[in-house]
Amino acid sequence: MKKGIAEVPGVKCGTAFAGIKKTEKPINRPDVLVIVTDEPSEFAAVFTRNDVKAAPIKVSMEITGKVSGIVANSGNANACTGERGLADAVEMSKLASQLTGKGKFLVASTGVIGEPMPMERVRKGIAEAVKNLGKAKREEPARAIMTTDTFPKTAFTKGNGYVIGGIAKGAGMIDPSMATMLSFVATDVKISKELLQRALREAVEVSFNAITVDGDMSTNDCVFLLSTGRNSVEITENNYREFRENLTVVLKDLAYQIVKDGEGATKVARVVVEKAKSKEQAKAVARKIALSPLVKTAIFGCDPNWGRIAAAAGAAMVGVEEEKMEIYIGSFLLFKGRRVDYNEEEVFRYMKENDEITIKVVLNQGEEKFEYLTCDLTYDYVRINAEYRT
């Protein structure tokens, strides 16, 4: 079992099964998670940019100063639930404070949109999770926030005298509009709120914002980062870069796991765009390719269909020059201003035999680079999402 947020000094986690989602099949995992820090912690947060924000997002956005932890649930997103939903989210946050005897709590939810929260069950679940504080370790906290996820997602790394550990959920990620991903991360460094927020923003940009989740986030997406300050290491401008790099390692690890668990996915594809004239151009091209259903179905079919990749690159409408462009799948060059000779069978075999494949587009217009993660589009994606609710 991999380390996660519970292995960060100063952090304790408790989970409970409250039966929040009415379902015929009982689930064998918890659906309420309470995370507390021994002392109030600085925190940083990134929220969905969707105009339709879930109640817990609205409530958490209003929280300032330090927090004592996070209360979260799966099975119900508490989104599009009006005034009552807001009151429920506030109550969840307050209940966690009261029952732990601590300060403010961030709140997050994931699951079905539009159903009222079954608050009686939620209250019991929070009470039980608080009683269990300290018991949920390694992958257990991540299990409490799973929905269509098929495995819990945790990541952990050591910096120079400190650690960073986190968990995440997310699987509906093939669709960029409504991924409903959550991620909770903690570290034991001392750091100012400003620097913590900057590190989170910069690390999210190349991790969660570089998988096909984010262009338009869900009603519930959020990433919370707590610093317990339990370690004597202090992050300042001097050692900021190292801290941000370590944070990026953890977030990229979690982001990779979300793509790997993409609904119905059988393969992860790294879309690398190089020698772009700007970061923005590189990202726009990478994103367009990563989002293309035609490219994604070609990956599923192990079809080295570079024509679809070229067309998607051009469709980004950021000044791609066809004559200069090179397209690789794995190490195979398929296009260089025009089709080049390659062994189709060989490329097919590379795509067939690997769970992770690389699509590289070299624009030869500058020196900038960006990498996006995506997965294939399969029959199972359609099955999962055509059957999800009814």
Place this chain on the structure above:
Amino acid sequence: MKKGIAEVPGVKCGTAFAGIKKTEKPINRPDVLVIVTDEPSEFAAVFTRNDVKAAPIKVSMEITGKVSGIVANSGNANACTGERGLADAVEMSKLASQLTGKGKFLVASTGVIGEPMPMERVRKGIAEAVKNLGKAKREEPARAIMTTDTFPKTAFTKGNGYVIGGIAKGAGMIDPSMATMLSFVATDVKISKELLQRALREAVEVSFNAITVDGDMSTNDCVFLLSTGRNSVEITENNYREFRENLTVVLKDLAYQIVKDGEGATKVARVVVEKAKSKEQAKAVARKIALSPLVKTAIFGCDPNWGRIAAAAGAAMVGVEEEKMEIYIGSFLLFKGRRVDYNEEEVFRYMKENDEITIKVVLNQGEEKFEYLTCDLTYDYVRINAEYRT
């Protein structure tokens, strides 16, 4: 058999089978189309905005003045084919001029990207199609430009003393990046080039640009509109509006057929956004909903999942206000600031029993409206596109 472009006075069509696409299964339809007008015609054109433009697009974009017709083929897109592709497209255009003894020809291609045009066969095909001029009527010209289309697409209408007829191809339209749609339309009015171009631009905006094809067009997309002037009716500012409305009827008819033939589609969905604060807001929201894979799979599953519709509306990030929003499927109100009571079984039945369903989102922020057409996302979409080439 429905009327199309060949039924416009002054227009003659000829087709031929040239065997342009190498395939194991012989196709029982032509793959070369030549359209000529008795006298040189004014024309208007709308082209793909993709940075990667196919050779015929580049060649047609350079054509000015009047034209004598259009030469087109299916089976090969002549895209990403470098200098040779350009030379081939120019040759196709010139060959049509020479063999008909007429003026300039627009050129268009559709099919696989990146393969060189088999020019020997193409030349023979054009020669034969020219010999057959006048023989291809009704749906026959449309059959020559089909690729994954399952039926030929034609439309025809009568205005006040004139007619407008057209054909189109397109089926990979579920994916907005690379639809590869073509449409050729003719009318017998007299009209200035400026007014013709304006009518085409305005009519395309609410037809082909209001289906999930166009946000990012393919390498080959184009719409050509010819006016033969064979009729004595002249279009001026006075009767412009009526002409544009009739043109819109024809283009909307063709656009509807493209959606109906969407790869793997079983249902057409009209996404209507009303009471928006601006046309742009209405269109952005309608488009986001129409593109959402989660909404499209829910339509396939006949799941009245208004939560996904709400989330997609918010993901457009154009200031949708959740409290004011209403969501309808068919005539059933499902959401009004929050979930309302409705009979889920009844809505399911409506979605199940109809080939065309309506999703209506009322924003209650103004008076503007926009309508988008989309289709469901099915297993067959994945099958068709995972198997397309290999």
